[in-house]
Amino acid sequence: RxxxxxxxxxxxxxxxxxxxxxxxxxxxxxxxxxxxxxxxxxxxxxxxxSITEFEFIIHLESQDEWVIGGTQDNGTLGNATNSSWNQIALGDGGDCGADDGHKLCYHSYYGIWIERAAALGPKAFDWVEVSPPASDDYDALFYPPMDVSGNIVTKAGVTLWVSDDKGNNWEEVDFGGGGEKASAVVIFSRDTIFVGTERGQIVRIKRAGGGWTDSTVTSLASPRDGFISDIVVPGTPNKIVWASCSAFGGGHVFRSMDGGKTWKDRSGNLPDIPVNAIVVDPQNLQSVFAATDHGVYRTQNSGDKWADFSNGLPNAVVGDMILHGRRRLLRVGTRNRGAWEVKI
Known part of the structure; x- marks a missing residue:
């Protein structure tokens, strides 16, 4: 009852x-x-x-307070006023995305499903399905990774799905994962996308001609055998690339100075715990934040030395992390203690 x-x-x-x-x-x-x-x-x-399990969070850079996040079994939550959260979608809240230019947002459930809506105004969160046309038995993580940049929307499982028109039409790209499921995806530019897998593969996908179906797929060196949780490309794609690994044992944060041909372990004195997301400060590329299973750590020298940056954060698994560049706010979604932000 x-x-x-x-x-x-x-x-x-x-x-x-x-x-x-x-x-x-x-x-x-x-x-x-x-x-x-x-x-x-x-x-x-x-x-x-404060006990919500946030799996993913995203914000609009142009808005001071607008944040949404996917939560475990409690749907997708939205907070536009920094005062209260509202449930804006039901079910298992998966990865999210935002298009600041068009003031659109995207949320997902488990599997390959995606919905799109206005981020602001009277039709905010009036969702329309824009999922890739994957088969019912399509193989992907429970929460497949997605990324949004302008009109480009991506979602990835054993292949990469790319839309150039906000999810209205999709192209499928075989990234040569050999059945491995994608665990991270990042849109670097309108022509270049990086994908990481659950077993440590990282590939760079370059659009060929006008479409994605015949893209050039370049397999990069693998930092290690493990779950690639995040990829960050702070500059040109043939130079600095950062990657994190959500696993115990071995390295957890890696940097490549040659576009992924070689990697160096930059975990330094980080504890042996999974790293679930990384953020590189665009104002200081040597300043990197790592979201871990036990709070947040920061390096100011590209990984030579790390320091606890939890700053009052509860004992929590930090699942996702973003930086509001204009307000200099680091925001995290934890998997057991809600969402938090701190000035950096």
Whole structure:
């Protein structure tokens, strides 16, 4: 039964009040709820609890406060005022994207599904499906990576899907992964895309002629055998490339100075924990932030030495991280303690 506040269907734990067996507490993917009458009515106990599991976050650089994020089993949440979050899409909230020029945003569920909407105005978050035409048995991570840059939208599984017109039409690119699923994708320019895989492959895809189907795919050196969680190209694509690995053992942050032909481990004194995202400060390319399974770390010398940069962040797995360049705000989505931001 479910009356009163909506209770999440995915339950983890139930507990009765030892002083009153009619009082029941439920812990689930939606938080904590209390029933005073054995489950007939429920009241949410979540106000004030920062416990949302953010998998991905994105913002509009032109807007001071506009942020959306995909959350585990609680849909996609949006925050345009820095005061409260609203659920703007249901289900399992996957990767997100934003097109600042056209003021559009994209969100995804698990699998290859994508939806697009206006980011601002009266039709904000009025979603329209723009998914790639993948088959029902298409193989991809539970949360496949996506990226958005202007009109270009990408989504990747065992192949790369690219749209040049905001998701209205798609082309499929075989990036030669041998069945490995993409774990990271970044649009460097209107002609160049990088893809990383769950087993450490990194490829550069260069548009051929007017389309993507016959693109030139260049296999770059592999930093290591492991889950490539992020790729950052802060300059020209044939020079500096950063990559992170979400795995234990071995290196976690790598840098290439020759466009991916060779890599050097720049993990330095980072603890042996997965790195889930990296951000390179565009105002100082030696300043790099690493989102890890235990907070955020920063190097100011390209990885020679790292320091804890959690700055009051709770003990949390940081799943994604972005930098609002104009406001100099580093924003993170954690997988157990909500979303946070700090001035850098």
């Amino acid at each position: 479910n009356t009163g506040d909506s209770i999440h269907p995915d339950q983890h734990h139930l507990a009765f009040d030892p002083s009153d067996p009619n009082v029941l507490y439920a812990c689930n993917d939606g938080g904590v709820f209390r029933s005073p009458n054995g489950g007939t009515n429920w009241k949410s106990l979540n106000p004030g609890l």
